[in-house]
Every structure is written in structure tokens, then in C-alpha cells.
Amino acid sequence: MDTKKLLEDAEVDAIVIYNGNNEDLNFYYFTRLLDGGIFEGSYAVVTEEGVKVITSILEEQSAKKGNNEVYIFNTSSERDELLKKSLKGMNTIGVNYDVLSLSDFNKIKKVVGEANFKDVSGKIQEWRMIKDEQEISMIKEAAKIASEVAEVMPDFMKEGIREYELAARLGYEMFKRGAEDFAFTTIMAFGENSAEPHYLSGARKLKKGDFVLMDFGARYHRYNSDMTRTFVFGKASEEQKEIYYTVLEAQKLGISMIKSGVNGKDVDIKVKELIDSTKYRGRMIHSTGHGLGLAVHDHVGLSSQRDLILKRGMVVTVEPGIYVPGFGGVRIEDDVLVKDDGHEVLTFAPKDELIEV
């Protein structure tokens, strides 16, 4: 990480990230401490010479796994002293308004004393949109874990199983394959529940003819995957097939458009045009996709509401859906890496045929 270049770009002498009561994922972005540790109450100080980590003795071993200068404190006054020292002589200090709480900000100001503080949240967001090789390899592994799990999940679908039970199995299967956490709470929706895009899971029992919609992701070394597959338990009806293949066509259209230079807005518009040209007009009630990375919703992605020129190294989800209240819904979601002349789909579980379990 060329910290000198970043600081020049943000027009600051240093950046302070506080991983306090509010977790700031930028702590991991700058320190690349991706392998263990919680780092609560720790600072990352980005300077021209590199990144300094100020952390407690509880996390000394984890902190030293990285390539940063590490300073260990035992008490909060030692922590204050280390922060003050690391920012000595800095005139303009960048902070992240998106996450830093007002009380933590006041604390930092008190410790540091005379300095100008500048919000660099927008700049960091910009940098984070473009993933480097290390970040892409983590996302790829997270995507691989989720894809393998999507493939085996039909084995665990049986009549009468409850949504939360199948969601628990899904979690186990991810952890077994090396996930360190869920990317987010799994959505496991049976039958009519699949018509609600942000349903979680409940006591609904699986019965013949149900849609089974699972939207889930793995976290691997702090980076996330996010995918959705929809199945039918038993034999699919004509209506179910029609919904499924309409969504599939829309999703393939969306993916085919992904490449550097394309506006994410246009992808969303085209995908919705396709769905709106069928009898399911107006049934896609969310945007086509979002950026993916350290956060599951890492940045604006494919939305008709916002311009986003896709660039090489971005990772976006492509996840159209059709939702029919009282009946059910289908969503198909993959994670896609933007390249100069096209894209690479990182998730790979089967989807070309509606799977009847």
C-alpha cells in the first residue's frame, strides 16, 4: 500500500482510524490484519512511512502478524500517549466521519491537541471500491466456500424441516469449509416467504411445491461473498418455472453487461426493462446489485438511482428477482469481478436449470 500516494490524494498529513464502539472496517483495509484479532479500541495511523497499529496487549500476537509498526498499550492513558506521539507534527489529520462517533472524535481531538481535522470518508470509499490482488483472492475464497455450500444444500432439504434449521445447516457447511463467519444473517425463505426480499428465517416447515430461496454469504479473512439460489422442493409448477427462467434471463443479461467503463445505472435499467416486458412488470422491487468487499454492501453498485462507472477491480453482485406476494419469489445472485474487457463470475453453483429437489 503506497500510503504516501493516498495521503497526497486526500490532502492530509495522516489518517487516523479508530476501531472503537463502532467497528471501522477501514482499520482492516489499512492494516491488512486479516487473520484473527478483534482490535476493539485500537487505532490505525496512516502516515507517509506506513501504517502504525496502536492496540492493547490482548491482541499483541495478532497485531504482529501484519506488516505494520505495532505499539502496545496496557492502559487507556498509554494509548492516548501513543496516539499523541504518532501524530506529532502533523497539521492536517484525516478521520472517517462515516463511522467515528462524536464522542470518540472529541476524545481524539483532546488527545492530539492543535491540528486540523478533515473528513476523508469519501476518499477512503473511493479507494476501497477498487480491490487489489490480495482483496480479490479473499473474496474469491469466500465465493468458493458459498458456491460449494449452495451445491450441497439440496441434500439437506426434507419435508418438515424448518427454515431456521436449514439455515443452521447452511452455516455449519460454510464453517466446515473454512468460513470464519457469516457475511450476514442468512435468508432462508420457504414458499410464500420467498416473496419478501429481506425475510430472514422462521419456523415455517418445508412442504412439497415450495420455493426454497437462500441468500447467504461466507466471510473469509474479513472479506465477504454474497449469493442467492432458489430451488423448488418437489415438482415445480408452470408458474414457478416461468418466474425462475425470467429471473435467470435477466441475471444473465445483467452479468453480460459488466465491464470496465459501463455505468452500473444502465445495467439496472436494462435488467428491469427485461422483467417489465413480461407479465411480472414491477415485481422487481430492488436494484440489480451492490459493491462487495470488507462490507457486504460495500458501495453503490448497479442502481438506476445512482451513477457508478464500473472500473477494473470492482466486485459487484448481480441479483435480479421477481416477487409475487402470497405466492413466492425467485432471486439469483452471483458475485462478479469487473475487468477491462469484461468480467469474471466468482460464484459458481449451478443455476441454468431450475433445480427440483
Ligand SMILES: [Mn+2]
Ligand atoms: Mn446481495
